[in-house]
Amino acid sequence: MLLEIEVRDLRNLVPQRFVPGGGRHLILGPNGAGKTSLLEAVYLLATTRSFRTPQLADCCRHGADGFVVRGEVEGQWRVGLEVAWRRDDGSRRSVNGKRSSLAEHLAVLPVLAWTAADAEVLAGAPAARRRLLDRGVLGLEPGAIVSSARYRQALRGKRQLLAGTAGAAELAAWNRLLASSAAEIIARRRRYAERLQSALAEVLEGCRLTVPPITLRYRPSPAVDGGAGAVEQALAAIADRERRQQRVLLGPHRDDLEVRWGGRDVRRVASAGERKALGLVLLAAQSRLQSAAGRPPLVLLDDVDSELDPDRLAAVWPAFDDVEQLLATSSRPAVWQPLAVDRRSTCEGGRVRPR
């Protein structure tokens, strides 16, 4: 649980210390008041990345030389986290004041976030759904970051190889290497998709959202149900085609998670509001899985009620009843009047104050 966070020179936020408290904390405020920036600061502290931009320079207050986000987290032990960025020195992260590996840092404060970019999860290209699977996998098994990094590195090598004049034997060696990390990624994603399906059913049972039967079907690439050997065989079978076309045609970087809404592709049949509601329920299911694994996440919901009418929001909200710590933002105080939250704050002019 995040005990407190301190920000300096981040976006339009006034330097401040914020104590989120446990349970569901709603932050209300007009557009541009700094609500999203506060959530971004929490996300940055937990993951060392921003959910709004790949460039940390964009997070720096206009005219400042750098920013600092610092926080105290209570899990098994109390741990201090810090992420800082300076124009002349780049980014720096530390756990208890010491430089840390990314895996170490990520293990301290697990977060799950819903932001504007996540509208793509159920409507857009497969990449967003792969991210959903991977953040779930990482939440349960932080060590999985190593096999995905290894896969990406080997994939870069193979792409370069195909761009040149790759010999068949050399390509076979890279395929064998890729196959071992690909098989690990596929096994993890498959396991996770199955668990997510049952967690989703539980969450739907506990909230009042009425939706047709939802099925999650993991579509691995290659579509094999075996270990590294089976993946390697599938890669070998299209090696000639890959060499001709000079591109990588198979591998978990092309996986998808198919979401069926009453037996049909959710992208074609659900409205934007229905997709948003389902997206939030999926996030609640992810949170439930992580909590069950002993790593309860801090849930961040930015502009949580956009696209949702008051009835649908009221139907979805109970999905987050048992979340250990949640920060949600909204610019519509009226729709929250009848809903139960544990804490309310107001954000104005870059400062958050308890209501």
Add this chain to the structure above:
Amino acid sequence: MPDPLARLIGELSRLPGIGPKTATRLAHHVLRTPREDAERLAGALLEVKDKLFHCSRCHAITAEEPCSICTDESRDRQRICVVEEPFNIAPIERTGEYHGLYHVLLGALSPQRGIGPERLTIDDLLARLEGVEEVILATNPNVEGEATALYLARLLKARGVDVTRLAFGMPVGGDIEFTDEVTLGRSLAGRRPL
């Protein structure tokens, strides 16, 4: 900045692992040291270039042709340990566990850096296999080293040689508690009966 100093900094920063800041510090250090020290350094630099070369058999660094390991009759000639770089030999020698021959690839497969099999000394390795029973692949456990080992394994097995790979696992004297999951996973996969 005076030209000779800029030149020295420029040359030093071309060395691997040395950036402009370290190069500047080293150059100023050289400037402050007595002339004899600088001469010794310059002499040592020239001497390695004049007197040392790659052994024509195993491609290790040597002052005599062939190198002392290749000519040592007491070594086990049925085993060849394949490494990426000449400096990988010394640590293996220090273990005292290995008494066979070596072969230096002079790199590892790396499509990103344009290094294909033809840039490595693979043909010379294949030409040395007569009477060899086992080839130990001791390339680095990173992506390039692994790809190189997998590539070589296929070639070598086709020639009827036993191919082995260095085991991956926990450091001796280490704690399970502080071992990362990948290393621990590899240690489990590579466990052996007692």
